Amino acid sequence: MYRVALRVTGVDLDNDATLGALFEVLDDLTWMEIDGRTLAVLHTDGDPVASAVLAARQITAGLPGAKVEEVDQDxxxxxxxxxxxxxxxxxxxxxxxxxxxxxxxxxxxxxxxxxxxxxxxxxxxxxxxxxxxxYNLHDEEDALSAVQVAEVNAALLRVMTPMDFAWQEVSKGPLRIAQLKSSAANIASPGCGHTVLTFHYSAATAWHERLAAALASGDEHERDDDPAFR
Structure with a gap:
């Protein structure tokens, strides 16, 4: 069985709400603080890389603001x-x-x-x-090899947080902003043409403020029903 200790930031183990979340959705992990480091320790008989990635996704989903940085260097x-x-x-x-x-x-x-x-x-x-x-001097079966540690750390870099998913959604396709008006005029010059775009800055910033509020509230219906996000 492998033992994988993940270093996590953005977690306060003295907070009652955090402890409640750990008990409800993350009770398969062992949590500890060592010399100022917060560790989430998992034990698995399976692939340590896949298990670490799954644990990291559970941590970021269950604890807003938490980030799994790496396998603890030990x-x-x-x-x-x-x-x-x-x-x-x-x-x-x-x-x-x-x-x-x-x-x-x-x-x-x-x-x-x-x-x-x-x-x-x-x-x-x-x-x-x-x-x-x-050299057969000691065999600790649950210790990750240096290669496995590197593989887990590389995989953790690809674990996306809820905010990453939100921005990925926003970035899909052309940026669509309702009420953002632009005007274009072709300026003729010998052998070439140029397009000048004039954007209404206040409309753009207002849209971004509304998007940030919708993302923060997690209200999918608000975004779906608002024509500004279509």
Whole structure:
């Protein structure tokens, strides 16, 4: 079974309305806050990419303003790695330095600190898990591989929010604005012609204001019945 932790923004887990929505429509996800990050964790036996995309759609539909950013990077240091796989810190340090084991330990993605005690290096757990699994040093079945993490993140970029769908609807075909009058005049010049369009700006902005109000209210009938949107 795969474990996929999705980083979500725009969600307040201390809000009663949000907690009610989580209980009613998103109860198959585990929610937590870690070091200022809000995570929605799903477990699946199926395709992790498809499951993550489905969860992201459910989150954005059930929690207005929420956005699923990416699979949580799950950064780990030497002590974290040692604790997760049940070995000593020194063993991990020797793997990292290439003085023991098969070599080729993944490079760190960053570091912090410095000074006399040196810096603390960090790795993405997915990359470390791939290396451990490759050499039969540890096999965590529910960990996504680095490739799967990249696939999920790429798929999440294509997940559309309700506002995306609304603008997609507006953008279909030519932009139709009732009461937006234009006049055109051909200006003759040797060998070519030009068209000058004069738009009534107030009519255009009024239409956009009415469209924004209709989208915000979610009233499909208002848009269908109003000739300005036909």
């Amino acid at each position: 950064l780990v240091g030497i002590s974290d790695i040692a604790k997760r796989i049940g070995v000593t810190r020194e063993a991990v340090r020797l793997w990292v330095d290439g003085r023991r084991g098969p070599g080729g330990f993944p490079p760190p993605v960053g570091s912090a600190g410095g000074g006399e005690r040196g810096s603390v290096r960090f790795w993405r757990w997915a990359s470390v898990s791939d290396w451990l699994r490759k």
